[in-house]
Amino acid sequence: MNEAWNRFAQENGGDPVIVGVGANYLEVCRRAAASGDPEAPKALEALESVLEGRTQRALLEYACHSPSRVRWFAMTVEPFKRPEGGLVISHLDITRRRRAEDELEHEREELTHALRVTTLGELAASLAHEINQPLAAIVSNAHATRRLMESATLDRGEILLGLHDIADDAKRASEVVKHLRALFRKEHVDQQPLDINDVIREITRLLGKDLERKRIWLRLRLADDLPRVLGDVVQLQQVILNVVVNACEAMADDDLRDVSIETTRLDPGALEITVEDTGRGVEESELERIFDRFITSKAGGLGMGLSIGRSIIQAHGGRIWATRNKDRGLTMHIEIPCPGT
DSSP states (O other): OHHHHHHHHHOOOOOOOOTTTTTHHHHHHHHHHTOSSSSHHHHHOOOOOOOOSOOSOOEEEEEEOSOOOEEEEEEEEEEOSSTOOOOOEEEEEEEHHHHHHHHHHHHHHHHHHHHHHHHHHHHHHHHHHHHHHHHHHHHHHHHHHHHHHHHSSOOOHHHHHHHHHHHOOOOOHHHHHHHHHHHHHSSOOOEEEEEHHHHHHHHHHHHHHHHHHHEEEEEEEEEOOOOOOOOHHHHHHHHHHHHHHHHHHTTTSOOEEEEEEEEEEETTTEEEEEEEEEEEEOOHHHGTTTGGTTTSSSOOOOSSSHHHHHHHHHHHOOOEEEEOOOSSSSEEEEEEOOOOO
């Protein structure tokens, strides 16, 4: 072993004697695994897999925790090409790279949230209607119930019916607020099994009044018995919301304004969402470029919606792409895997 190996051991609290010349590194890893070191079992598996010939090369990235900071290392294991066998093991400090990746991921999450808030801001009128509608129904039912109670002949059944309606409307308003809070939140949410049709219905419900105002005809063709996808509901809603809003804006100056959303089961183990519009579309040469950062046809647009949407779908193990329609408009395709199907 070289001087860099000894320096590596000293800088990370190790004893150069224990991992120095003459030491059995395989036994060092076995003792570390037995003592409860969380990274040691993975290192041990990498060593044994190459020793036993199950793999020709192993690469392992792991964190080394100390009281002052966390450092990251990449360990490479390769066979020692000599008659008696053995391993060649090297460690590379990748802390700066991992920190840069973490910072980039943090910036991406911040930008994703900013785009979500911007999109919802554009739909403020429709969202306000979603809240005002059940609140107005609550006020109306409350007045009607009060009049029933003030009448000469109390109708207990009518009063109870009015109170039930008030409770239902209050619950509906609460669900709208809860959903909006979820869309505005920034925190990470663990992936969970989702019915993609329910995700689409919720988005189209939020868009309902905005579509009416813009005189856009929306058609849903949702397949029955779709397998569930494993995902973050808020992130998937954001992608679909952005794609539908883009489709609507592409038809802003057109007489024909149709949008269709369709879900299809793919074999094996995947489903596809397509959003088709009758807008102006894009040239064939631009189909891939629209997913680049800062590419937008909107006045004042950020040009990040489809780029962020692609990163979200890829994080879910899927892919997103666009095709030109035969007559006019664009179709966005979103393919997502369905684990366990």
